[in-house]
Amino acid sequence: MSEGTVKKFMFVNRKAPYGSVYALESLEVVLITAAFDQDVSLAFLDDGVYQLVKGQDTKAVGMKNFSPTYRALEGYDIEKLYVERESLEARGLTEEQLLVDVQVLSQADMASLMAEQDVVLSF
Amino acid sequence: MKIAVLVNEGPYQHQSADTAWNFCKAAIEAGHEIQRVFFYHDGVNNATKLTEPPQDDRHIVNRWASLNKEHGVDLVVCVAAAMRRGIVEANLAEGFRISGLGQLVESGIQADRVVTFGD
Amino acid sequence: MLHIVNKSPTERNALASCLAHAKAGHALLLIEDAVYVATAGGKAALAAAPAGLAVYVLSPDLQARGLGGKAAEGIKEVDYKGFVELVAAQPRVQSWL
Amino acid sequence: MAIEVNGKTYETDEEGYLVNLADWDKDIAAAIAVEEKIDMTDNHWEVVNFLREYYDEYQIAPAVRVLTKAIGKKLGAEKASNQYLYELFPYGPAKQACKIAGLPKPTGCV
Numbered sequence: 001m002s003e004g005t006v007k008k009f010m011f012v013n014r015k016a017p018y019g020s021v022y023a024l025e026s027l028e029v030v031l032i033t034a035a036f037d038q039d040v041s042l043a044f045l046d047d048g049v050y051q052l053v054k055g056q057d058t059k060a061v062g063m064k065n066f067s068p069t070y071r072a073l074e075g076y077d078i079e080k081l082y083v084e085r086e087s088l089e090a091r092g093l094t095e096e097q098l099l100v101d102v103q104v105l106s107q108a109d110m111a112s113l114m115a116e117q118d119v120v121l122s123f
Numbered sequence: 124m125k126i127a128v129l130v131n132e133g134p135y136q137h138q139s140a141d142t143a144w145n146f147c148k149a150a151i152e153a154g155h156e157i158q159r160v161f162f163y164h165d166g167v168n169n170a171t172k173l174t175e176p177p178q179d180d181r182h183i184v185n186r187w188a189s190l191n192k193e194h195g196v197d198l199v200v201c202v203a204a205a206m207r208r209g210i211v212e213a214n215l216a217e218g219f220r221i222s223g224l225g226q227l228v229e230s231g232i233q234a235d236r237v238v239t240f241g242d
Numbered sequence: 243m244l245h246i247v248n249k250s251p252t253e254r255n256a257l258a259s260c261l262a263h264a265k266a267g268h269a270l271l272l273i274e275d276a277v278y279v280a281t282a283g284g285k286a287a288l289a290a291a292p293a294g295l296a297v298y299v300l301s302p303d304l305q306a307r308g309l310g311g312k313a314a315e316g317i318k319e320v321d322y323k324g325f326v327e328l329v330a331a332q333p334r335v336q337s338w339l
Numbered sequence: 340m341a342i343e344v345n346g347k348t349y350e351t352d353e354e355g356y357l358v359n360l361a362d363w364d365k366d367i368a369a370a371i372a373v374e375e376k377i378d379m380t381d382n383h384w385e386v387v388n389f390l391r392e393y394y395d396e397y398q399i400a401p402a403v404r405v406l407t408k409a410i411g412k413k414l415g416a417e418k419a420s421n422q423y424l425y426e427l428f429p430y431g432p433a434k435q436a437c438k439i440a441g442l443p444k445p446t447g448c449v
Contacts, residue, residue, distance in 0.1 A: 029224055033231075122338065123241075123339070149321075149325065236335055239246075239337040241339040
């Protein structure tokens with residue numbers, strides 16, 4: 001493919017943070033992808049919504065708290081953050097409890113959005 | 124067709140490295156091009172030359188290396204993930220190279236399909 | 243879209259989540275520990291599948307688990323070659339990890 | 340490797356980055372700058388302080404592109420250029436400025 005190709009990349013986050021490294025290393029890929037001028041979206045569904053919960057404090061577990069980095073995404077021109085409503089509801093969470101501005105989508109809309117992507121990377 | 128493969132788990136612990144390798148082999152046999160295999164997360168552990176399974180077990184690292192040797196498949200290990208897990212040039216198996224996450228993004232741009240194998 | 247699921251639905255929710263987001267015309271391939279779903283005993287987990295979703299199972303993984311030839315009706319067995327064909331036939335691939 | 344500041348020794352890696360980020364203070368920054376052959380002016384400190392604030396807020400070192408844009412917003416449009424940053428830090432703002440600011444070593448992922 002020629003230079004200047006713009007594809008729709010979606011990063012699907014379905015895992016909670018800290019219990020495994022996927023959330024952190026997924027975020028690292030997202031930050032790199034920003035440099036390639038692609039059409040990037042992030043989807044948070046299932047336990048992935050826990051990544052965005054406010055008030056994370058990792059001092060006592062001795063791990064890095066990477067949750068503030070989600071707020072840096074805007075400066076990287078990554079502004080499409082989608083959270084699935086059903087996943088929030090199933091976990092008793094509301095949009096107000098999230099640490100960054102997101103667009104809350106129904107499961108049906110999330111499914112349609114996924115079906116429009118060129119590249120789907122799940123972590 | 125150009126197919127890129129992402130491997131997110133180490134060898135032996137999960138089946139994903141085996142499935143990924145079997146998939147790559149079948150794709151090449153069917154006449155497709157494996158544009159790149161990118162190793163991320165614990166997948167970087169597929170690339171250590173210190174691996175020594177018992178003789179009656181498959182040698183997953185050598186299997187990957189053979190894809191590079193026989194078919195020129197680009198085997199790329201993510202530098203950031205590798206450094207975290209102690210995979211460096213000194214213990215990197217033949218046929219692999221260490222590079223940046225940009226190579227994964229590039230695969231997404233250049234390949235017709237990206238297939239992820241993980242747990 | 244080709245959806246790939248590799249975990250048993252009694253271990254993880256990947257299959258349920260996949261089925262909730264799959265659409266008519268998509269394909270689902272069951273591999274590794276998800277192949278149990280393809281048997282008569284496990285097929286109930288597919289009840290939520292959308293109409294028009296074609297379901298496949300990776301036969302080498304069935305055979306390895308003592309389930310060779312035991313794919314339930316309506317589920318097609320494919321080998322790695324068939325896996326590659328599915329990838330090529332669908333415009334994109336999503337692994338539900 | 341190590342760096343000596345005010346009679347105390349601080350551990351650095353083979354490229355001169357601080358091993359323990361918590362060690363960082365202005366005197367150590369000045370000493371790292373000497374090693375980098377950079378004469379720290381107010382303009383240098385402005386960038387270093389900016390990087391520290393950015394890291395404190397977001398827990399990452401910004402990509403150069405993001406740094407340039409953010410500096411433009413905070414310190415004025417005339418400072419929002421690669422050229423300005425490279426004049427201050429000839430071996431690259433990502434490497435040199437982060438090293439002086441006591442931020443983690445960029446993993447060179449692109």
